[in-house]
Amino acid sequence: MPTTSLPRTLRIAILAYPGCVGAEVFAVVDVLRLAGHLARAQRTPPAMRLELQVVGLHGRRVTMAGGLVLSVQPPAAAIDVLIVPGLDIDRLDDWEARLAPLQRELVFIRKTFASGSAVAGVCVGAFLLAQAGLLDGRRATTAWLCAPQLVQRYPQVRLVPDAVLVEDGAVLTTGAVSSVFDLSLLLVRRSLGARVAAATARMALLSDGRTSQAPYVDASLRPLPMPSFAQSVEQWLRTRLAEPYDLARLARAFHVSPRTLLRRVKAESGHPPLVLLQQARVEEAKRLLRESGWSLARVTEAVGYGDLPTFSRLFAARVGETPARYRRRTSGLTLP
Structure with missing residues (x-):
């Protein structure tokens, strides 16, 4: 959504379609409604007036994910911002079959964008935008769980996998479900205006200013399609998280030279073995912080680090928050 030359009336359309996620439709409607109430209560002169409609292309009713039925309107002649929610998924494959029934929606997205409208894809709504050709050569994000599938299916997309929001010209994409807020x-x-947005966030208990999905990533929920050699190396490292990293020992375990091991693992996984080990150590630390009552020092030692400040810096660089903050947010444990 360009920030220059904004119209006095912002005409927003949310595209509801069979199988879309209702929360990603309702959230926009309810947050904008609440914001309107607060703007009037604060007597804040708006930068512009909002016109919001939920539209559909299959008559006046749409059956969303879970069988919920929603009344919709036909699209207005003029739209400034088109919001495309994600679709229900229970598997991370067979995207062709999922997108095939949405040809009318894909044509509508393409034509609406071509007419000069901004388009926002929420969560896996990015797949619809990519299928419609809007993400070719653009920076984009999607739900962290589906990011590998997006970049594999649409290699022309410049994926920013950890981002909550990515705006590239008149195309905006968001991360997983709650990023609709x-x-x-x-x-x-x-x-x-910013004052009303801040008040809306406080009223609705929303975080105003999230930038990364990294603190929410749980690698155990996402099978990583790594070739067998790199996957075997990673598994070997995972069973020895507390042991010092020793490239020569690792190479001997796989009967190759250190140089060959580095080359093959990097070619197959995109990372050297040490990075795979660091990732595995951080993931195990996240699990221990969520599920155990161990002290931070004990968690640090369990994943192979003798110095808490050093590991805290590594953890924060990869997760976006310190181990202590991650524990407070995810486990509910009382820290000393």
């Missing part, structure tokens, strides 16, 4: 607050900020 980040998008909604962005719309409020640009239409009703």
Whole structure:
């Protein structure tokens, strides 16, 4: 959504289609409605007036994910921002079959964008935008769980996998489901102003300013399609997290030279073995922080580090928050 030459009336359309996720439709409607109430209560002059409609291309009713039925309107002639929610998924494959029934939606997305409208894809709504050709050569994000599938299916997309929001020209994409609230607050900020957006976030208990999905990533939920050699090396490292990294020993275990091991692992996984080990150590530390009552020092030692500050810096660089903050947010444990 460009920030220059904004119209006095911002006409927003949410595209509801069979199998879309209702929460990603309702969140925009409800956050903008709440923001409007707060703007009037604060007597804050809006930067522009909002017109919001939920539209569909299959008559007046759409059956969403879970069988919920929603009343919709036909699209208006003029749309400034088109929001495309994600679709229900229970597997991370067979995207062709999932997208095939949505040809009318894909044509509508393409034509709406070509007419000059901004388009926002929420969560796996990015797959619809990519299928419609809107993400070719653009920076984009999607739900962290589906990011590998997006970049594999659409290699022309410049994926920013950890981002909560990515804006590239008139195309905006968001991360996983709750990022629809980040998008909604962005719309409020640009239409009703920063003061109303901050008040809306406080009223609705929303985080205003998230930038990364990294703190929420759980690698155990996402099978990583690594070739067998690199996967075997990673598994060997995972069973020895507390042991010092020794490249020569690792190479001997796989009956290759250190140089060959580095080359093959990097070619297959995109990372050297040490990075795979660091990733595995961070993931195990996240699990221990969530599920155990161990002290931070004990967790650090369990994943192979003798110095808590050093590991805390590594953890924060990869996760986006310190181990202590991660534990407070995810486990509910009381820290000493």
